[in-house]
Amino acid sequence: MVSIRGNSAKGRERRISIAVDLDEVTADTVAKRLQRYRADYGVELSRKDIQGKQIRDAVPSNHREAVEACLDEPGFSRDIPVMQNAQRILEGLSRRFEIFIATSAMDHPVSLYDRYLWLQEHLPFLTDRSYVFCGSKSILKADFLIDDNPRNLEIFSGTGILFTAHHNVYETRFKRVDSWLEVGAYFDSLV
Amino acid sequence: MVSIRGNSAKGRERRISIAVDLDEVTADTVAKRLQRYRADYGVELSRKDIQGKQIRDAVPSNHREAVEACLDEPGFSRDIPVMQNAQRILEGLSRRFEIFIATSAMDHPVSLYDRYLWLQEHLPFLTDRSYVFCGSKSILKADFLIDDNPRNLEIFSGTGILFTAHHNVYETRFKRVDSWLEVGAYFDSLV
Numbered sequence: 001m002v003s004i005r006g007n008s009a010k011g012r013e014r015r016i017s018i019a020v021d022l023d024e025v026t027a028d029t030v031a032k033r034l035q036r037y038r039a040d041y042g043v044e045l046s047r048k049d050i051q052g053k054q055i056r057d058a059v060p061s062n063h064r065e066a067v068e069a070c071l072d073e074p075g076f077s078r079d080i081p082v083m084q085n086a087q088r089i090l091e092g093l094s095r096r097f098e099i100f101i102a103t104s105a106m107d108h109p110v111s112l113y114d115r116y117l118w119l120q121e122h123l124p125f126l127t128d129r130s131y132v133f134c135g136s137k138s139i140l141k142a143d144f145l146i147d148d149n150p151r152n153l154e155i156f157s158g159t160g161i162l163f164t165a166h167h168n169v170y171e172t173r174f175k176r177v178d179s180w181l182e183v184g185a186y187f188d189s190l191v
Numbered sequence: 192m193v194s195i196r197g198n199s200a201k202g203r204e205r206r207i208s209i210a211v212d213l214d215e216v217t218a219d220t221v222a223k224r225l226q227r228y229r230a231d232y233g234v235e236l237s238r239k240d241i242q243g244k245q246i247r248d249a250v251p252s253n254h255r256e257a258v259e260a261c262l263d264e265p266g267f268s269r270d271i272p273v274m275q276n277a278q279r280i281l282e283g284l285s286r287r288f289e290i291f292i293a294t295s296a297m298d299h300p301v302s303l304y305d306r307y308l309w310l311q312e313h314l315p316f317l318t319d320r321s322y323v324f325c326g327s328k329s330i331l332k333a334d335f336l337i338d339d340n341p342r343n344l345e346i347f348s349g350t351g352i353l354f355t356a357h358h359n360v361y362e363t364r365f366k367r368v369d370s371w372l373e374v375g376a377y378f379d380s381l382v
Contacts, residue, residue, distance in 0.1 A: 132330050
């Protein structure tokens with residue numbers, strides 16, 4: 001167990017904590033969105049097509065509203081695939097670190113319960129004590145935040161780790177990991 | 192605007208932050224629960240009857256399950272009354288402090304969206320950037336937490352303020368406020 005002494009409010013020893021984002025980090029939301037776009041418009045968008053941009057900026061302007069609106073549909077967030085190796089690596093980390101799953105879910109409040117059920121299904125080694133559905137990641141008190149959104153890392157008070165996603169490939173300000181295998185290796189190197 | 196310099200991760204000036212609990216602090220959940228108990232069982236429980244205990248411990252054992260189960264019903268959390276003076280005082284505080292509404296909503300995940308809608312309706316001066324639906328309040332990075340649950344204040348890293356509720360009247364470890372008027376006076380005395 002990795003722990004530090006005297007850094008908590010009450011001066012007790014505590015475990016190092018890692019907050020982990022959901023979309024594009026734990027959940028492969030882009031896979032579901034590209035699949036849905038194909039189903040709705042018959043257009044195949046590849047990961048390469050959306051490299052360096054948001055999906056809404058990679059589609060014709062008359063499709064833009066629809067590619068965002070589906071995120072507000074009940075059920076859309078329920079069957080998103082898990083990111084490769086996320087479960088295995090997170091389960092290992094959860095034995096040594098305090099893990100929080102922190103998602104900016106307020107943008108799509110209809111999805112809140114779906115996200116709860118998704119986490120229960122796919123990360124059964126965590127309890128719902130670990131879930132944080134927040135409007136702003138500035139509220140998070142954790143040692144690390146793994147997130148694909150540079151804006152979340154900017155306002156986070158601990159050490160930010162950028163998880164590579166199609167839209168952040170040109171970002172250079174943060175420690176970057178390309179995969180869950182790299183996340184595991186990074187935290188292995190700490191202990 | 193109340194602010195402190197050099198206490199954020201990036202060394203910028205930032206506003207003092209106050210996290211505020213929802214049930215029994217911003218929302219008068221007990222009022223709704225007593226009303227529902229009366230409707231279901233025809234028994235009038237007063238605030239005095241539940242003084243110093245949880246509602247489940249103040250009812251006959253064969254009613255215990257039902258008084259908890261209603262919290263998991265869709266819609267139950269949607270029309271809870273607002274605590275007296277909470278809106279006016281919170282709106283005033285929101286001009287000078289950074290406010291977060293932090294609720295341990297994971298105990299009743301069906302209520303997540305209802306709580307979102309409740310906050311949108313009753314605290315329109317806050318945006319959903321302020322909402323935190325969390326499993327554990329140990330994740331909160333804020334200067335103050337106003338909460339009726341001593342266990343939440345125990346694990347909070349900032350200054351805890353106990354908001355008086357029927358079940359916590361014998362708690363003595365924390366600064367106590369009995370009403371939103373006292374909350375306002377407390378923060379007025381800081382500046």
